[in-house]
Amino acid sequence: MPTDLPQERAIRKPGSLELDPSGGEGVAIDETRKLIASNKVEGTTVYDGAGDEIGTVHNFMVDKVSGQVAYVVLSFGGFLGVGESYHPLPWRALRYDRQLGGYVVDVDRTRLESAPRYGADEDPFVDDEYGAKVDAYYRTAPTS
Amino acid sequence: MPTDLPQERAIRKPGSLELDPSGGEGVAIDETRKLIASNKVEGTTVYDGAGDEIGTVHNFMVDKVSGQVAYVVLSFGGFLGVGESYHPLPWRALRYDRQLGGYVVDVDRTRLESAPRYGADEDPFVDDEYGAKVDAYYRTAPTS
Numbered sequence: 506m507p508t509d510l511p512q513e514r515a516i517r518k519p520g521s522l523e524l525d526p527s528g529g530e531g532v533a534i535d536e537t538r539k540l541i542a543s544n545k546v547e548g549t550t551v552y553d554g555a556g557d558e559i560g561t562v563h564n565f566m567v568d569k570v571s572g573q574v575a576y577v578v579l580s581f582g583g584f585l586g587v588g589e590s591y592h593p594l595p596w597r598a599l600r601y602d603r604q605l606g607g608y609v610v611d612v613d614r615t616r617l618e619s620a621p622r623y624g625a626d627e628d629p630f631v632d633d634e635y636g637a638k639v640d641a642y643y644r645t646a647p648t649s
Numbered sequence: 650m651p652t653d654l655p656q657e658r659a660i661r662k663p664g665s666l667e668l669d670p671s672g673g674e675g676v677a678i679d680e681t682r683k684l685i686a687s688n689k690v691e692g693t694t695v696y697d698g699a700g701d702e703i704g705t706v707h708n709f710m711v712d713k714v715s716g717q718v719a720y721v722v723l724s725f726g727g728f729l730g731v732g733e734s735y736h737p738l739p740w741r742a743l744r745y746d747r748q749l750g751g752y753v754v755d756v757d758r759t760r761l762e763s764a765p766r767y768g769a770d771e772d773p774f775v776d777d778e779y780g781a782k783v784d785a786y787y788r789t790a791p792t793s
Contacts, residue, residue: 538777540780543687
């Protein structure tokens with residue numbers, strides 16, 4: 506199930522980027538911060554339009570030349586990485602909500618579920634055309 | 650010494666983002682790729698204007714709202730993390746060189762050496778004003 510992740514909720518403080526409350530260097534706990542370190546984006550909570558948690562950020566895909574995040578790759582869970590799937594979304598499909606302390610995706614779950622995705626052992630961005638495929642899906646796909 | 654890192658050169662293929670040639674999932678080896686994953690930026694080689702390696706990328710500091718990389722934090726070495734120091738530079742102070750497969754910094758080494766820096770146990774970006782301090786340094790500092 507790509508939704509409802511009670512285990513993750515339990516180990517993550519709502520509205521927090523804190524990945525490991527037990528400590529560790531440089532953990533991001535202050536949601537007023539404007540910047541996030543590239544090595545700290547993983548685990549940032551992602552919400553749907555209703556404010557319900559639907560997953561977390563796996564990583565950002567950054568344009569090497571412009572420095573602009575082009576895609577946010579969402580993880581919809583899978584316990585201990587088993588069955589985890591990664592869903593890339595165009596950056597413009599998300600907005601950062603300071604109060605929630607995470608990203609909000611205004612896309613139907615149904616539409617997300619049939620969107621381009623890949624497994625933990627795949628790296629489709631090796632092909633520069635993959636991004637265009639993702640763009641096309643979110644631009645034109647019907648909500649089915 | 651912030652320069653000359655023969656050990657790093659030895660374990661990193663020149664012009665490559667390959668961090669661990671012995672393997673691992675999703676290692677970025679193709680320099681024609683337009684995008685880089687946020688969890689793979691660490692270790693990207695940084696060159697001076699003459700094309701000499703001066704360090705590596707430690708991380709990117711990304712604006713959570715705009716998705717634009719605001720600062721690139723460089724690491725000037727230190728063996729096994731001992732004595733490692735991190736040097737944040739405004740994104741605009743670097744440019745990606747496809748042929749070199751890394752970032753080029755057109756800033757004097759002397760100027761870099763007296764620039765804002767921090768240690769592995771520090772996280773100055775907790776203070777949102779820290780970025781402005783970095784900006785100011787690279788805008789106004791004399792080459793001394």
